[in-house]
Amino acid sequence: MRKTELLIPASSLEVLKTAVVFGADAVYIGGEAFGLRAKAKNFSMEEMAEGIAFAHARNVKVYVTANILAHNYDLEGAKAYFAELRDMKPETCDALIISDPGMFTLARQVWPEVEIHISTQANNTNYLTYRFWWEQGAKRVVSARELSLEEIRQIREHIPEEMEIESFIHGAMCISYSGRCLLSNYFTGRDANHGACTHPCRWKYAVVEETRPGEYLPVYENERGTYIFNSKDLCMIEHIPALAEAGIDSLKIEGRMKTALYVAAVARTYRKALDDFAVSREQYEANLPWYRSEISKCTYRQFTTGFYFGKPDENTQIYDNNTYINEYVYLGIAEEIKDGLVRFEQKNKFSVGETIEIMKPDGENVEVLVEAMYDQDMNPVDSCPHSRQILWVKLSGQADRYDLLRRAQTTEE
Numbered sequence: 001m002r003k004t005e006l007l008i009p010a011s012s013l014e015v016l017k018t019a020v021v022f023g024a025d026a027v028y029i030g031g032e033a034f035g036l037r038a039k040a041k042n043f044s045m046e047e048m049a050e051g052i053a054f055a056h057a058r059n060v061k062v063y064v065t066a067n068i069l070a071h072n073y074d075l076e077g078a079k080a081y082f083a084e085l086r087d088m089k090p091e092t093c094d095a096l097i098i099s100d101p102g103m104f105t106l107a108r109q110v111w112p113e114v115e116i117h118i119s120t121q122a123n124n125t126n127y128l129t130y131r132f133w134w135e136q137g138a139k140r141v142v143s144a145r146e147l148s149l150e151e152i153r154q155i156r157e158h159i160p161e162e163m164e165i166e167s168f169i170h171g172a173m174c175i176s177y178s179g180r181c182l183l184s185n186y187f188t189g190r191d192a193n194h195g196a197c198t199h200p201c202r203w204k205y206a207v208v209e210e211t212r213p214g215e216y217l218p219v220y221e222n223e224r225g226t227y228i229f230n231s232k233d234l235c236m237i238e239h240i241p242a243l244a245e246a247g248i249d250s251l252k253i254e255g256r257m258k259t260a261l262y263v264a265a266v267a268r269t270y271r272k273a274l275d276d277f278a279v280s281r282e283q284y285e286a287n288l289p290w291y292r293s294e295i296s297k298c299t300y301r302q303f304t305t306g307f308y309f310g311k312p313d314e315n316t317q318i319y320d321n322n323t324y325i326n327e328y329v330y331l332g333i334a335e336e337i338k339d340g341l342v343r344f345e346q347k348n349k350f351s352v353g354e355t356i357e358i359m360k361p362d363g364e365n366v367e368v369l370v371e372a373m374y375d376q377d378m379n380p381v382d383s384c385p386h387s388r389q390i391l392w393v394k395l396s397g398q399a400d401r402y403d404l405l406r407r408a409q410t411t412e413e
Helices: 013-021 045-056 072-086 101-110 127-136 149-158 183-188 237-245 260-279 281-286 288-295
Strands: 005-009 026-030 061-065 095-098 116-118 140-142 164-171 233-235 250-253 328-333 336-338 341-345 355-359 365-374 390-395 404-408
Touching: 005 013, 005 260, 013 026, 013 045, 013 260, 013 328, 026 045, 045 061, 072 101, 095 101, 101 116, 127 140, 127 149, 149 164, 149 237, 164 237, 164 260, 237 260, 237 281, 237 288, 250 260, 260 281, 260 288, 260 328, 260 355, 260 404, 281 288, 328 341
Parallel strands: 005 026, 005 250, 026 061, 061 095, 095 116, 116 140, 140 164, 164 250
Antiparallel strands: 164 233, 328 404, 336 341, 341 390, 355 365, 355 404, 365 390
């Protein structure tokens, strides 16, 4: 078996630290330009430097996305951006994730020694494509989401042993081939291939009247309307052995728009699954109920195995709604412990007297009572209705730095 990397997304410095603490072997992030998640918070150069230092101090790698499909007007800026990344001090990222051949060429010119990974956006569906990129100098290729495990096995058999395969194993699915979608651009003028997708695959579509005799808009459904493009989310937590046996080097989680709660839950669950499988298949299988329970505490749209075991059908879609299942509310991350109090920046409302949960990186979940709460100036408060307040709370159980605080979702929410 090849050593398997767990690769986790990070939308911000806070989420990067969470991913690192909760079990990532590597994280992937975007700068303020040239990535495919323009609406994510993304990283300034200063935040990127701090995040890379934090990760490297804990033996975790950081990959930076530059995977737009570039136009002429992007090239000079991209050249300067690669130079800025190259010259980052005291240390820089471990690899660039690129999809466009022009961007690849620029990166090789500006920063010849950098490791380059080819993004899934490049539609990598066969072993000759992998070998092409290997011959250009790429170290790793991210498989298209449309591949089965059998196809990935065949790719592994036909590429150099040293070449790495990375595959998405959890998160949102795209309606289009590896993200090459024109719907957002057509409907709103926002280009998915420049990181500005408005996700029209999650919209509701309905029957319309004829625009002219015999002419209709191109999407038809019943009079109530349905979400005809809305896919369930990918989840392969129950298939870790099959992923490993296919020869995949890096298991990639989708979600550079997700919260720290999502990242912590997914990273921790897959970390334990991989570690258990490294001990024995029997230990992994014995803990399947725990993985299923914990992964369902993430925000998700029901689960599917995507293309891994054959072509998806109507059972992989959700036609009646596009809402997430959300069992827990994110409260914040423990930033400091002092005199029996926990300091953190609050994300959602909760009150003194409520039972909340401390989510620990080792897999333990600890229910605690909120015994007291103080604002930044140590004035006592009963609740925190405004997000991003700095709070100190007294809990009935022990929290440690970087633990995550959450509470169960109520029916009213």
